[in-house]
Amino acid sequence: MTSQSQIRKIIHIDMDAFYASVEQLDHPELKNQPLAVGGSEKRGVVAAASYEARKFGVRSAMSGMQAKKLCPDLIFVKPRFDRYKEVSKKIRAIFNQYTDLVEPLSLDEAYLDVTLNKKGNPSATLIAQEIRAQIFNELNLKASAGISINKFVAKIASDFNKPNGQKTVAPEEVESFVASLDVRKFHGIGKVTAEKMYQMGIFTGVDLKNQSLATLEDHFGKSGVRFYELSRGIDHNPVIPDRIRKSLAAEHTFENNLASEIYMLEQLKGITTEVSKRLKNQNTAGKTITLKIKYSDFNIQTRSKTLDDYTLNYDVIYQTVKTLLLSNELNNSVRLLGISISNLNNTTTPKNDNVSSQLSFKF
Ligand SMILES: [Mg+2]
The missing domain is CATH 3.40.1170.60 (MutS, DNA mismatch repair protein, domain I)
Structure with a gap:
């Protein structure tokens, strides 16, 4: 575990x-x-x-x-466009030398998750440099890069030293980086929303951060939570490679934060039902069961267990997440619980070598 x-x-x-x-x-x-x-x-x-x-x-x-x-x-x-696609494929092949976690946004843009990577290089900054150099040496084309702890910040950062440049926003710099940004630069805040924010006196990330979650939900509905998180530099969206299903998940955000495990177990029954139904519908089963716990302060914790056999069985999944939930004390009251099943029997998991050498943290 x-x-x-x-x-x-x-x-x-x-x-x-x-x-x-x-x-x-x-x-x-x-x-x-x-x-x-x-x-x-x-x-x-x-x-x-x-x-x-x-x-x-x-x-x-x-x-x-x-x-x-x-x-x-x-x-x-x-x-x-056929020619651009052809070149794009070659660029993708270069990315894949570093990681399989590549999510293309268009022919000329992609996210890469290099937390664990095939080169065993702990520095994302150096990997970006290497990739850009390789693209230039092999294809004679220039690229820019943004490097950070999530997709949201990395994408904004890639614009900063364009063309032919890169910018790293290290973990400890994320908050101040986002604070100084014009909200119009936020991806996910469109023109209309930005205008509305301007009218509310929200011009920059720090203005946005100063709003309470309730105010943001009041004015922007469901997106309020997203804006609340973004203003804190939080973006949990994973890099999704090529839309090949590697895991299956269900989660639930509670109306009121939960503090008691007894209530959480009740909620987990419903979520387990959902996950097990989806596995059945997809005609698949998985070995790794992950419990996601999002606390009221928006921190996320995941706890996983890999079983010996593939399963889609309700009882097996429920007993596993129950054990995971009770295995450690909770840090805070809980806003959301989720269950995901990975290591599915319809896909192969990408191998990442040299994992142990990457435990030291370097950006
Ligand atoms: Mg471009």
């Missing part, structure tokens, strides 16, 4: 002016030229602009007409 709340190491990699850079790579005569991928015709839209074009204010999603006005020498090329 393991009890862990390990700090994760997440990298967000974003290729610089990806489509335009691929065009410049394939057509050397376009190098160092102001270039727009997209249409120049009446309704044409710029899909991507080279950095030379950006100097003139040309941006993606801008109309071709407007772009041409800003930069009369702008060269337009038609997009070749």
Whole structure:
């Protein structure tokens, strides 16, 4: 049995002016030229602009007409998505040399979880550097990276030293980093929400953090909890590789925080029913059972046990989570309980070597 709340190491990699850079790579005569991928015709839209074009204010999603006005020498090329996909695949192959936990967001962006990685490198900062160097050496393309403890902060950080740069927000820097951010930079806060926040006097992360959870839930409904967490630099969303199902989970947030294990066990019965039903529906079974405990202070603890045999049986799962719950004292009252089953019999778990050498913490 393991009890862990390990700090994760997440990298967000974003290729610089990806489509335009691929065009410049394939057509050397376009190098160092102001270039727009997209249409120049009446309704044409710029899909991507080279950095030379950006100097003139040309941006993606801008109309071709407007772009041409800003930069009369702008060269337009038609997009070749098959080619971008092909290059994207090569970039993905480089990522996979470091970790299998790669979640692509688009052809030119991905999250990588390198907490445990195939190189046994404890420094996410150095891994990001290495990956960017490898992309440049093998593909002649430039990338930027953000490195932090979660997807939310890593993604914002990758914008900071763009192009061809990277930024690490170490665990102890996360809170102050988020505090100083304009809420309009928060991913997950759209234009309308940001405007509403501005009207409430919420301009930056620290303004957001100063709001009570009740106020945020009042004004923003379900998203209130998410904003409450983000303003504290908390984002538990995992890096989900290629949407291959590796685990199955169910969880429940309580209306009132629970302090008594007796009530928690009652709740766990319902959650177990849900999980066991889902396993049945997916025609699968799993060996590792994880109990997730989210405390009222939003800290999360997970407790796992790996069984000898695959199971989808209600009694087996319930007895296991019951044992896990009672195995250790709780730190606080509990806001949410969840059960997840991993090590499923329909997938193979990615191997991460050199795990022991990575226990020392380095960012
Ligand atoms: Mg990009």
